[in-house]
Amino acid sequence: MSIPTGFDELIHPATRLSVVALLAATEWAEFAFVRDSLSLSDSALSKQLHTLEEAGYVEIHKEGGGRKRRTRVRLTDRGRTAFEGHVAALRAIVEGAASPPPGPAQPGARPGAAAR
Numbered sequence: 001m002s003i004p005t006g007f008d009e010l011i012h013p014a015t016r017l018s019v020v021a022l023l024a025a026t027e028w029a030e031f032a033f034v035r036d037s038l039s040l041s042d043s044a045l046s047k048q049l050h051t052l053e054e055a056g057y058v059e060i061h062k063e064g065g066g067r068k069r070r071t072r073v074r075l076t077d078r079g080r081t082a083f084e085g086h087v088a089a090l091r092a093i094v095e096g097a098a099s100p101p102p103g104p105a106q107p108g109a110r111p112g113a114a115a116r
Contacts, residue, residue, distance in 0.1 A: 003091040004093060006084075006086055006088050007085075007086060007087065007093075008082050008083075010055055010057070010082075011082060011086045013045070015040070015048050016048050016051065016052060017042075018038050019045070019049070019052065020052070020057065020075065020079065021099050022034055023058065023075045023079070024075055024083050027074060028073070028074045029044065029071045029072065029074070030070065030073075031070075031071035031073060034073060035106065037084060039079030041071075042096070044080070049073060055078075055082075056076060056078045056079070057078060057082055057083075058071075058073055058074065058075055058076060058079055059073070059075075060073050061073075061074075068069075111112035
C-alpha cells in the first residue's frame with residue numbers, strides 16, 4: 001500500500017500529533033494548558049513546539065516578563081492545512097485496511113491451503 005497524499009511525517013509522531021490536534025480545536029492556547037492537557041513536561045512541550053514552529057506549523061507568542069511571562073500558541077494556516085491533510089491520509093489508510101481488495105487471499109489463510 002502506498003502512503004496517501006497528505007500524510008505528514010512531521011506531524012505523525014504521537015506527541016506532535018496530540019499537540020496539533022489540541023491546537024486545531026482552538027484559536028490560541030496557553031502553554032500551560034497544552035502541557036497539562038497532554039501530561040508533558042515543559043521541556044518536552046517546548047521541544048515539540050520548536051520543531052513545529054520551524055516548519056511554520058505553529059506560532060508562539062510570549063507576553064510579559066519574569067514570573068508573569070505568558071506563552072500562547074496557535075496553529076498557523078499552514079499547520080491547520082497540514083493537520084487536515086494528515087487526518088485525511090490517516091482515514092484513507094484506515095478505510096483501505098477495513099475494506100481489502102477482493103481476491104483469493106483471505107486474512108489468516110495459508111498459501112495453497114484448500115477451503116473446507
